[in-house]
Amino acid sequence: MRKLLVMVFTLFITCSLSAESIFDKFDTKILDINGRYATIKNSDKIVVGSSGIVTHKFKDGISTIVARADVVKKEGDRATIRFEVFKYAAQSAFPKPGILPQVGDRVTLNYLYDRALIVAPNYKVYDEITKHFKQIEWVHPDLVGAYLAKEYRPNPDREIFQKVCSLNSTGLILFALERNAYFVDCNNFKVVKTLKGGHIKIAQVPFYTRVKGIESSWLKWGSSQIDDYNSYYRNLIGR
Secondary structure (H helix, E strand, O other), rough: HHHHHHHHHHHHHHHHHHHHHOOEEEEEOEEEOOOOOOEEOOOOOOOOOOOOEEEOOOOOOOOOEEEEEEEEEOOOOOEEEEEEEOOOOOOOOOOOOOOOOOOOOEEEEOOOOEEEEEOOOOOHHHHHHHHHHOEEEOHHHHHHHHHHHHHHHOOOOOHHHHHHHOOOOOEEEEEEOOOOEEEEOOOOOOEEEEEOOOOHHHHHOOOOOOOOOOOOOOOOOOOOOOOOOOHHHHHHHHH
16 A cells, blocks of 8 residues: 555656646636637647637627637637537526627636546545645545435446536545546546556545445445446446
């Protein structure tokens, strides 16, 4: 276990030196639109798979979020984004803006990437990661564990993680798995950064949390316990 901690410490502290610039917000404007797709100016801060928001500004100076944007391609001095429904601000009591993105609207990428969920196999790995990525505000896994216990879901799927991301206004999930760790976008579940890790000898399921008794329910289809920590999450994120 000591060897594992040394490996995790060395590799994560090295990567964290560049993590701040990678996950900084990046603001630009829509250059042209073709249906659900639009072109923006390319930048080293843009990562394929990352997401953000599209903001429209009215003549009276008021701005509103009109869509989510996923980066789908980078080529030369241009990047391509795809418009999706922005669900984080969904509120049935308020009317929808009813406005489509327009040329000149502001695009903010890496939106909420300064807040993240963490899926770690044990406390030691959790502690190492959160201490070395200090620029990220980590949602404590107990909050996620409590939600799973309430929902009788010891095997969280993409929909569950996305729900928890929305409830806690987070843009990323870090999955610390065997030999690698992955930063995954909450909205589209695309991997936006891969880090080298170490060998995991002890893995708590569904992940490290102090919440005990996350039980399944025969009333909920597919709520069985996780058999293998690494295999389950690799399958979930497609790695």
